[in-house]
Amino acid sequence: MQLINGITLLLIYQLAGEVSVRLLGLPVPGPVMGMVMLFITLMIRGQMAKAVEPACTALLGHLSLLFVPAGVGLIVHFNRLGNEWLPISVTLLLSTIITMAVTALVMQWVTRLTARREPNHD
Incomplete structure (x- = not known):
C-alpha cells in the first residue's frame, strides 16, 4: 500500500x-x-x-526500462541522425565539456565552502 x-x-x-x-x-x-x-x-x-x-x-x-522509448526514437529517426550527425556530435561534445567544467567548478566551490566551516585541528 x-x-x-x-x-x-x-x-x-x-x-x-x-x-x-x-x-x-x-x-x-x-x-x-x-x-x-x-x-x-x-x-x-x-x-x-x-x-x-x-x-x-x-x-x-527498473530505470533501464525507461530508456527503451529513447532507443526506439533513435531507431525511428535514424536517417535524420545520419543527415545531421555533425551538429549533433558538436552539440554533444560541447555540452559534455561544459557540464564537466561546471561540475568541477561547483565541486571546488563546495570544497572551499566546507573547508571554511570546519575547525582547524592543528
Missing part, C-alpha cells in the same frame, strides 16, 4: 508541475517543475521522504 501511495504522490507532483507550467507559460517541462516542487516540499518537510521512498526505490530498480 505504501508503494501505491508513493507513486500516487509522485504523479500528483508531476500533474501539478504540468498544470503550473501550462498556466504560467514557463519554458520548462512539466515533470521537471514537478520534481522541483517535490524537492522544495521535501526540504521544508523532511517526513514525506518515507512516503516516497518505496516508490522511488521501485522506479530506480
